[in-house]
Amino acid sequence: ETGVTQTPRHLVMGMTNKKSLKCEQHLGHNAMYWYKQSAKKPLELMFVYNFKEQTENNSVPSRFSPECPNSSHLFLHLHTLQPEDSALYLCASSQDSSMETQYFGPGTRLLVL
Amino acid sequence: SQKIEQNSEALNIQEGKTATLTCNYTNYSPAYLQWYRQDPGRGPVFLLLIRENEKEKRKERLKVTFDTTLKQSLFHITASQPADSATYLCAPADSWGKLQFGAGTQVVVTP
Numbered sequence: 001e002t003g004v005t006q007t008p009r010h011l012v013m014g015m016t017n018k019k020s021l022k023c024e025q026h027l028g029h030n031a032m033y034w035y036k037q038s039a040k041k042p043l044e045l046m047f048v049y050n051f052k053e054q055t056e057n058n059s060v061p062s063r064f065s066p067e068c069p070n071s072s073h074l075f076l077h078l079h080t081l082q083p084e085d086s087a088l089y090l091c092a093s094s095q096d097s098s099m100e101t102q103y104f105g106p107g108t109r110l111l112v113l
Numbered sequence: 114s115q116k117i118e119q120n121s122e123a124l125n126i127q128e129g130k131t132a133t134l135t136c137n138y139t140n141y142s143p144a145y146l147q148w149y150r151q152d153p154g155r156g157p158v159f160l161l162l163i164r165e166n167e168k169e170k171r172k173e174r175l176k177v178t179f180d181t182t183l184k185q186s187l188f189h190i191t192a193s194q195p196a197d198s199a200t201y202l203c204a205p206a207d208s209w210g211k212l213q214f215g216a217g218t219q220v221v222v223t224p
Contacts, residue, residue, distance in 0.1 A: 040121070040216060043157070088154075090157075098209055107154070
C-alpha cells in the first residue's frame with residue numbers, strides 16, 4: 001500500500017448524475033494531485049493543491065470541481081459528465097508540490113453512460 | 114510543444130533476459146526524470162529518479178541512464194522475472210517538479 005486511498009474504486013454514472021470521488025493520504029504530505037488516465041494515453045494532470053491551495057488547473061472543464069478541505073483529503077466533484085470522461089482517475093500526493101516523488105492511490109475507474 | 118515518446122508496442126521477453134525500454138523527449142529540458150511501474154487497475158509506483166547531471170542510476174536489478182544530448186533515457190531490467198510484467202512509465206520533470214508522463218511501455222516476461 002502506498003498510503004494513499006481512493007473511494008470508490010469503481011463508479012458508473014449517468015450524464016445527469018452528481019457524484020464525488022474521495023482521496024485520502026496518510027503520509028503527512030502537503031501536496032495532492034488529480035490525474036486522468038484514459039486507455040493507451042499518458043496520465044493527464046488535472047489539478048494540483050499545495051497546502052490546501054489550488055496551484056494548478058490544467059484547463060479542466062468546469063464539470064469537474066475539486067475540493068481540498070485539508071492537506072490529507074482531496075475530493076473531485078463530478079456533474080453532467082460526458083461519456084468521453086470515462087477513465088481511471090488517480091490521486092497522488094507528495095511532500096510538497098516541488099518535491100520529486102509522487103505516491104499514487106489505486107484510482108477510481110469511472111464509466112459515464 | 115513538449116512531447117514524451119515511449120514505445121507503444123509491448124515488449125515480450127523471456128525470463129532471465131534483459132529488458133530495455135526507451136523514453137525520448139522533445140522541446141524539453143528536464144531537471145530530472147523518473148520511472149514508474151503500473152500494474153493493471155492500479156496506480157503508478159515510483160521506481161527510480163535520475164537527475165540531469167547523472168549518467169546512470171541503479172537499484173537492484175533496475176538500471177536507468179539519462180543522456181541529455183540525445184534527449185533520451187533508457188530503463189533496463191536485468192535477469193527479468195514474470196513478476197516484472199507491467200507497464201513502465203517515463204516521467205521527466207521540470208525544475209519546479211512538474212511531472213509529465215509518457216504513455217508507457219508494457220513489458221511481458223514469459224517463463
